[in-house]
Amino acid sequence: MLNQEFKVPAKLKTTSMVLLGIGVVTLIAGVATMLLGKEQLEQNRFWSVLLQNSIFFLLISLASVFILSATTLAQGAWIVSFRRIPEAIGSVVWVFATIAGIVLLTLVWTDNFHIYAWLQDGYNPHNSLNALKNFFLSKSFFTIWTVVVLVLWSWFGIKIRQLSVRQDSEAKGSTKTYWQNFNISAGFIFVFALSLASTIPWLWIMSLDSHWFSTMFSWYTFASSFVSGMSMIMLWILYTKRHGYLEIVSTEHVHDVGKFMFAFSIFWTYLWFSQFMLIWYANIPEETVYFQIRMHGPYRIFYWLNIILNFVCPILILMPRPNKRNYFVVTLVAIIILVGHWIDFYQMVMPATVQEHWKIGWFDLGIVCGFVGLVMYLVSNKLTKAPLVPQNNPLLKETIIHIA
Amino acid sequence: MSIKKFAVAAYDDEAVLFPAVKKIRSSGYKIHDVYTPFAVHGLDEALGEKESDLHIAGFIYGITGTSTALGFMSWIFTTDWPQNFGGKPHFPLPAFIPITFELTVLFSAVGMVLTFCYLCQIMPGVKKHIFHPRQTDDKFVLVIEVNDSNAAETEAFLKATGAEETNIQIAESDWWYGRFDKKEDYEIQQQLA
Numbered sequence: 001m002l003n004q005e006f007k008v009p010a011k012l013k014t015t016s017m018v019l020l021g022i023g024v025v026t027l028i029a030g031v032a033t034m035l036l037g038k039e040q041l042e043q044n045r046f047w048s049v050l051l052q053n054s055i056f057f058l059l060i061s062l063a064s065v066f067i068l069s070a071t072t073l074a075q076g077a078w079i080v081s082f083r084r085i086p087e088a089i090g091s092v093v094w095v096f097a098t099i100a101g102i103v104l105l106t107l108v109w110t111d112n113f114h115i116y117a118w119l120q121d122g123y124n125p126h127n128s129l130n131a132l133k134n135f136f137l138s139k140s141f142f143t144i145w146t147v148v149v150l151v152l153w154s155w156f157g158i159k160i161r162q163l164s165v166r167q168d169s170e171a172k173g174s175t176k177t178y179w180q181n182f183n184i185s186a187g188f189i190f191v192f193a194l195s196l197a198s199t200i201p202w203l204w205i206m207s208l209d210s211h212w213f214s215t216m217f218s219w220y221t222f223a224s225s226f227v228s229g230m231s232m233i234m235l236w237i238l239y240t241k242r243h244g245y246l247e248i249v250s251t252e253h254v255h256d257v258g259k260f261m262f263a264f265s266i267f268w269t270y271l272w273f274s275q276f277m278l279i280w281y282a283n284i285p286e287e288t289v290y291f292q293i294r295m296h297g298p299y300r301i302f303y304w305l306n307i308i309l310n311f312v313c314p315i316l317i318l319m320p321r322p323n324k325r326n327y328f329v330v331t332l333v334a335i336i337i338l339v340g341h342w343i344d345f346y347q348m349v350m351p352a353t354v355q356e357h358w359k360i361g362w363f364d365l366g367i368v369c370g371f372v373g374l375v376m377y378l379v380s381n382k383l384t385k386a387p388l389v390p391q392n393n394p395l396l397k398e399t400i401i402h403i404a
Numbered sequence: 405m406s407i408k409k410f411a412v413a414a415y416d417d418e419a420v421l422f423p424a425v426k427k428i429r430s431s432g433y434k435i436h437d438v439y440t441p442f443a444v445h446g447l448d449e450a451l452g453e454k455e456s457d458l459h460i461a462g463f464i465y466g467i468t469g470t471s472t473a474l475g476f477m478s479w480i481f482t483t484d485w486p487q488n489f490g491g492k493p494h495f496p497l498p499a500f501i502p503i504t505f506e507l508t509v510l511f512s513a514v515g516m517v518l519t520f521c522y523l524c525q526i527m528p529g530v531k532k533h534i535f536h537p538r539q540t541d542d543k544f545v546l547v548i549e550v551n552d553s554n555a556a557e558t559e560a561f562l563k564a565t566g567a568e569e570t571n572i573q574i575a576e577s578d579w580w581y582g583r584f585d586k587k588e589d590y591e592i593q594q595q596l597a
Contacts, residue, residue, distance in 0.1 A: 277498045283491070319463065321455070403445045 003245050006383040012239075016376035023370010030363050035396020041357055044114050047107060048353040049364050051115065054103045055204055056228075056345045057371045058096035059196065059221070060338075064089035065157045066192055066261075067186035072160075077398035078256050081248045083390050085236045087161040088382035089229075094154030096380055101150045104204060108142050110176070115353050118210035131335050137207055149195045155187040160325035165386045167393060175394055205345075208352035212290045216275035223350075227310075228341040230260045231334035236379065237361065238327055245388055248400050251325045256402075258324035261337060265314035268341075272306070294347055298356040302347040309340030408549055408577045410436060411558040413567035415544040418444050424546065424565035425450045433558065436547040436577075437511045439539040449479070458523065469511025473504040525579045530595045532574040534584075543568070 031348075034046040062317045064086035071079040079086070113120035118137040135141060162180060166178040201221035206213060240246050279287045294303050313336050323329045350358050390396065415421045418440070428435060435451060477500050479486070486494050521527050537559070539545040546567070550558045555572050562570045 018427050271500075274503065277501065281490075281492075321459070 001391055002247055004389060005388040006084050006240065006245055006380075006388055008380045008384060009243055012376060012380055016373045019369045019373025020377060021373075022366055023373055026363060026366025026370060028073060030367075034363065037056055040114060041354060042184050044353050045357075045363070047103070047112065047115050048349050049367050050103045051107070051204075051353075051362060052345050053367050054096065054100040054350040055372050055373065056225075056342060058093065058100045059225035060087050060095055060229040060232055061093050061343075061375070062153055062157070062196065063226045064233060065093060065153070065160060066187060066196075066226065067230065067233070068160055069156075069192070070180055072185040073189065075395065077186045077193070078106050078253055078402050080248075080390060080393050080395045080399035081253050081402070082246055082293075083235075083393070084383065084388050085240070085379075087164055087386075088379045089232065089375075090157035091161040091382055092375075092378040093157035095374065097150040097154045101146060104146055105143060116207060116210070116352075117352075118207055118371055121213040137204070137210060137381065142203060145199065147400060149191075149200055152191050153195070156184065156191065159184055160188070161382075161386075166341070167171065168387060168391055170392055173351055174392070178394055181250055193285070194363050194369075205348050207266075208349060211286060213277050213338040214279070214287075214290075216271055216278075220275055222269070222270040222309075223271050224341045226343050227261060227268055230257060230264065231337040232375075233257060234261065234330055240388070243326075244248075248389060250303040254327065254330065254398075255321075255325050256335075258318060258330050261330070261333060262314060262318040262324065264317075265310060267335065269307075269311040272310075293351045293356070293376055297351070298358060299351050302343055305343055306340065306347065309336055310344060313340070406577055407574060409551060409555060410535065410573050410575060410577075411545045411548045411555060412571050412573055413544065413548075413559075413561055413562035413565070414536050414569045415539070416542075416568050417568065418447075420566045421544045421546070422447075422450055424567070428546070428548070430458055431561070433548050433561070436549045437531075438537065438547070439545040441540055441542055441544070444544075444594050454566075456523075458516060458519060461519045462512045465515030466508045466512035468515075469508040470513070472499075473507035474500060477503065486586055524573045529581055530579050531582065531584055532579045533577075534571060535575070536569075 030046050030049075034042040035041070068080070068083070068086050068090060070076075107115050108119065111119050119139070163177050163181040163184065165182075170177060186397075196218070198218050201218040202213070205221065206217045234254070237246065237249060237254065237257065241249060276291065279291060293299055314333055316322055317329060317333050317336075346360075393399075409571075411423075415424060421438070421440075421444070424433070427568070429450075429452065438447065439453065440447065478495060481492050481496075490497075492499065525532065536543055536545040536549055546562070548558055548562070550572070559570050559572060
């Protein structure tokens with residue numbers, strides 16, 4: 001008999017609560033000492049840390065919705081055995097969307113031009129932004145598009161799980177809900193292409209350096225969030241397996257997720273390098289200014305950590321087949337990737353907002369703890385709400401006998 | 405190059421083949437090879453085959469490509485013929501990366517294809533004995549090497565594992581270069597007839 005009902009282990013519950021507590025306390029302390037303080041730099045740091053973390057955790061949980069949609073459309077059977085994990089992560093996207101939405105809209109509606117410089121530029125008739133960019137980087141467009149996208153992401157995340165859970169109680173062999181989910185997934189891919197894969201990273205992150213632009217930027221952000229999202233799914237699979245759940249998930253399925261981590265680390269490097277090399281080769285001052293501070297300035301260490309943690313480590317460690325099938329090694333690499341891409345987001349945001357005065361202090365770590373605790377708490381709670389095996393999925397047999 | 409005697413069994417379905425392979429191996433027979441019309445997942449594990457080292461060869465070829473490209477380009481642009489392109493340094497590493505990548509892929513791809521051909525003993529013109537004309541069509545053909553004393557017994561055992569057809573063949577166990585109807589092969593068939 002399969003162990004279908006996930007019960008949150010007491011240790012996970014306490015850990016998540018403690019982390020969440022640390023996060024809340026840090027936030028309050030941050031408001032008291034940094035936001036309400038007199039120093040502009042500290043206020044900037046406060047907002048940048050919130051911005052970076054809320055976007056990072058929103059995007060890596062959104063990656064679960066993406067992988068679900070993509071595999072549903074491709075009718076991939078391998079993911080069905082642990083489908084409930086990305087579904088659980090996807091269905092709590094709305095929480096992270098709310099947090100990110102609050103942070104983003106507060107920044108825009110309080111005219112915080114220390115973070116989004118275009119808020120000031122936009123008022124200046126002699127600014128160098130062209131007309132279309134003036135429209136794109138306007139308060140109204142930013143607000144409308146952000147809200148629309150956040151609502152759509154949350155809705156799709158909830159809907160995909162809802163349909164999958166509904167299938168459990170349907171008659172055996174009925175595929176109506178399955179095809180409904182297929183159509184919903186197609187819809188999500190369309191929304192995803194127009195939001196995360198193109199406009200949203202430009203709007204939220206790239207506009208921090210409002211005079212700099214790169215068309216590769218969204219794809220590069222997508223790759224970053226997707227590979228960390230897969231790592232997060234991997235950590236959840238291994239955690240639940242370790243506690244005696246998900247018996248039908250075998251080394252073959254873990255191997256497949258490992259392949260995703262491996263392949264998309266290379267994909268991320270490809271995009272990161274494509275963006276870098278074109279700018280480096282063309283050597284136009286308004287473009288190279290972006291890399292000036294990151295490569296030669298105070299952010300040099302993150303620039304190299306980025307390459308080492310996100311490219312060298314995954315490619316060398318995950319290349320041999322036995323390593324992708326070793327639970328300890330993939331856990332290690334998943335953590336490396338998550339830390340690495342957190343650093344990637346850090347160096348996307350910080351140079352534009354706090355310039356050379358970066359420091360990773362108590363506030364950064366506290367906020368990260370809070371978000372990690374939130375992920376642990378929400379996802380583990382969601383996992384208890386539905387059986388861990390989608391029994392009526394037409395691909396269930398195929399997923400059990402799956403060989404990587 | 406050696407002529408050997410083989411017991412050959414042809415199965416209709418991989419669902420019959422898998423239990424048969426298990427039974428044959430647990431009874432102590434050594435399977436020479438299995439020929440299937442398509443790649444059967446899990447068959448290599450069932451046969452007790454070790455994981456192929458082809459990917460390690462691939463990694464070595466790739467690394468060779470990387471160092472060839474990087475080494476050659478840096479030697480040209482720093483030592484042999486330094487030139488200034490668009491004000492770039494004489495060792496413009498980012499500009500070398502695409503070519504390094506291409507050469508890595510080229511070396512590992514070509515090297516792995518050749519190694520694969522060598523390991524599987526396939527090449528244009530290289531011939532191997534075909535045990536069953538339908539082994540690439542719809543039959544799963546299992547071959548065991550036998551000698552004169554245990555041939556009949558092995559064939560009976562194979563029949564008992566659910567084989568559709570069984571027979572004894574004397575054949576070249578290695579590959580040869582040339583035509584299928586080469587003299588030795590022809591003589592073997594005559595002996596058998």
